[in-house]
Amino acid sequence: MTEPRPTPILEARGLVKRYGHVTALDGADFQLLAGEILAVIGDNGAGKSTLIKALAGAIIPDAGEILLDGKPVRFHSPLDARRQGIETVYQDLAVAPAMSIAENLFLGREPKRTGLLGWLGALDKKKMLAEAMRHMQSLKIGIRSMKQAVETLSGGQRQGVAVARSAAFARHVVIMDEPTAALGVKEGNMVLELIRRVRDRGLPVILISHNMPHVFEIADRIHIARLGKRAAVVNPKHISMSDTVAVMTGAKRPEELPAQALA
Amino acid sequence: MLPDLATVPPTSIRGRLLAHLPPVATLGPLLALFLAGAFFTSQTDRFLSGSNFSLILQQVMVVGVVAIGQTLVILTAGIDLSCGMLMSIGSIVMTKLAVDSEMNPYLAILCGLLVSTAFGFLNGALITRVKLPAFIVTLGTLNIAFAITQIYSKSQTVSGLPEALEFFGRTFRVGQTAVTYGTVLMLIMYLVAWFVLRDTAPGRHVYALGNNAEATRLMGIDTARMLLVVYTLAGFVYGIAALLLVARTGVGDPQAGQTDNLDSITAVVLGGTSLFGGRGNILGTLLGALIVGVFRNGLTLMGVASVYQILITGILVILAVTTDQLSRRKG
Numbered sequence: 001m002t003e004p005r006p007t008p009i010l011e012a013r014g015l016v017k018r019y020g021h022v023t024a025l026d027g028a029d030f031q032l033l034a035g036e037i038l039a040v041i042g043d044n045g046a047g048k049s050t051l052i053k054a055l056a057g058a059i060i061p062d063a064g065e066i067l068l069d070g071k072p073v074r075f076h077s078p079l080d081a082r083r084q085g086i087e088t089v090y091q092d093l094a095v096a097p098a099m100s101i102a103e104n105l106f107l108g109r110e111p112k113r114t115g116l117l118g119w120l121g122a123l124d125k126k127k128m129l130a131e132a133m134r135h136m137q138s139l140k141i142g143i144r145s146m147k148q149a150v151e152t153l154s155g156g157q158r159q160g161v162a163v164a165r166s167a168a169f170a171r172h173v174v175i176m177d178e179p180t181a182a183l184g185v186k187e188g189n190m191v192l193e194l195i196r197r198v199r200d201r202g203l204p205v206i207l208i209s210h211n212m213p214h215v216f217e218i219a220d221r222i223h224i225a226r227l228g229k230r231a232a233v234v235n236p237k238h239i240s241m242s243d244t245v246a247v248m249t250g251a252k253r254p255e256e257l258p259a260q261a262l263a
Numbered sequence: 264m265l266p267d268l269a270t271v272p273p274t275s276i277r278g279r280l281l282a283h284l285p286p287v288a289t290l291g292p293l294l295a296l297f298l299a300g301a302f303f304t305s306q307t308d309r310f311l312s313g314s315n316f317s318l319i320l321q322q323v324m325v326v327g328v329v330a331i332g333q334t335l336v337i338l339t340a341g342i343d344l345s346c347g348m349l350m351s352i353g354s355i356v357m358t359k360l361a362v363d364s365e366m367n368p369y370l371a372i373l374c375g376l377l378v379s380t381a382f383g384f385l386n387g388a389l390i391t392r393v394k395l396p397a398f399i400v401t402l403g404t405l406n407i408a409f410a411i412t413q414i415y416s417k418s419q420t421v422s423g424l425p426e427a428l429e430f431f432g433r434t435f436r437v438g439q440t441a442v443t444y445g446t447v448l449m450l451i452m453y454l455v456a457w458f459v460l461r462d463t464a465p466g467r468h469v470y471a472l473g474n475n476a477e478a479t480r481l482m483g484i485d486t487a488r489m490l491l492v493v494y495t496l497a498g499f500v501y502g503i504a505a506l507l508l509v510a511r512t513g514v515g516d517p518q519a520g521q522t523d524n525l526d527s528i529t530a531v532v533l534g535g536t537s538l539f540g541g542r543g544n545i546l547g548t549l550l551g552a553l554i555v556g557v558f559r560n561g562l563t564l565m566g567v568a569s570v571y572q573i574l575i576t577g578i579l580v581i582l583a584v585t586t587d588q589l590s591r592r593k594g
Contacts, residue, residue, distance in 0.1 A: 096475045096541065107484070108483045
């Protein structure tokens with residue numbers, strides 16, 4: 001029984017990106033489905049980060065097309081992608097440490113007050129604090145005061161702020177670039193739990209990670225990038241970690257995998 | 264079952280305390296100012312008087328305004344070594360045009376402001392477009408502005424200013440104490456800067472930029488444009504300082520502004536703003552400028568030669584930077 005495939009939320013077809021003589025993307029395809037966590041893995045130089053940058057608007061591909069909800073889109077900057085509802089969480093804890101949690105959540109999107117003070121440009125700090133509290137609570141991040149400077153938080157909590165920020169503003173997709181790389185084991189697990197909560201709220205997540213146990217624990221599907229292309233998309237429930245790594249490194253061809261391993 | 268973020272104690276006790284206490288950075292300068300005042304009161308009976316305080320305010324008014332521009336720049340994790348000379352060139356342009364070229368004095372003031380602002384824009388453009396370090400750029404424009412000032416004025420003092428240029432040096436009386444309009448302008452500028460930095464999006468973005476420029480850029484804020492605006496605005500502020508300088512001294516002095524580079528940085532740092540950017544408070548800068556002013560004034564009253572005052576300012580700035588550095592290391 002074959003059902004018609006649902007339209008992917010985010011799709012890329014035949015992306016090409018060259019840097020001088022180096023071809024980073026060589027006709028890469030990509031599909032993100034509704035409500036899933038899609039892990040993107042690949043060796044260094046496989047074109048994984050170039051692919052993600054193209055999807056996040058950080059680079060402009062030389063050829064190929066990107067479709068959001070089935071409609072072609074062109075991103076000229078990360079801001080373009082954000083305006084279309086694609087938010088990115090960066091690995092190096094992209095927060096302003098001396099500023100409060102609320103300020104970090106709303107950085108660049110601060111609500112203004114009404115009336116004369118608003119006309120003068122005054123920010124609605126009450127609203128920022130209340131909304132920040134609501135966003136953090138909806139992801140079950142227990143922090144008492146949204147006025148607290150981010151630098152007083154642990155690494156995991158800081159990443160929690162970054163995740164909450166993207167989840168609060170993303171309408172379509174959240175991209176997480178190595179969100180656990182800078183964290184210890186326990187905090188890494190907390191952030192994985194957060195990623196699940198983001199997905200459970202209906203936002204599909206693209207997770208870039210080198211951490212195979214994390215990928216296998218959380219991903220619904222795994223996109224394997226190799227030599228600037230998509231080598232395969234596999235189902236973590238039906239493939240072993242070693243087979244996945246074998247495809248990633250080229251030790252095994254995707255055709256050699258059992259049919260059910262492919263997703 | 265994975266651990267939940269909510270089950271982890273939110274933060275250390277220290278973190279929670281820090282969230283609720285007023286920033287220590289603003290208490291330190293206040294205490295230092297008080298101690299300096301107490302010290303000079305004990306050393307000379309001429310220190311503690313309304314007229315002397317009014318004098319200190321007048322002496323502080325020029326460097327106080329320069330330090331507003333310097334604070335904006337330092338909050339972005341930059342530095343402006345050219346500030347004193349950008350003020351100097353503005354003051355010479357407005358006095359030369361008004362006196363020697365007999366230009367309408369208001370137009371002359373406008374031209375002076377424009378020249379200082381243009382130099383600020385040049386600083387910002389070189390830093391953001393050519394991507395040169397602020398330190399080198401402003402060291403360069405310092406010398407350029409100084410040289411142009413000397414060439415244009417032939418190193419001659421301009422005197423015989425029209426009244427319009429001296430307005431901010433005039434005084435009104437509050438009880439027994441004479442207060443200059445320039446002091447009032449300085450205080451208004453501090454209040455405006457305080458509001459903008461504390462309560463508006465552009466102000467908060469200045470802090471964010473100084474905190475983590477890359478993160479700020481990734482959040483969709485045009486950081487290059489912001490830096491350009493900050494340096495240009497700083498230039499404009501130095502132009503206002505030029506007007507106050509001219510009004511206070513009653514002449515266009517091509518040798519003026521040479522101590523204001525270090526003095527403004529001293530005021531900013533003494534006021535608790537971090538040289539690493541992103542932390543600090545503009546009202547702290549006012550306190551810092553007052554500390555410098557109180558030291559200069561008190562030492563003068565004690566009969567200490569001005570070379571020693573420069574020595575002490577140098578020591579003060581190093582002490583303040585050391586405190587900043589140590590508190591960052593602990594944090």
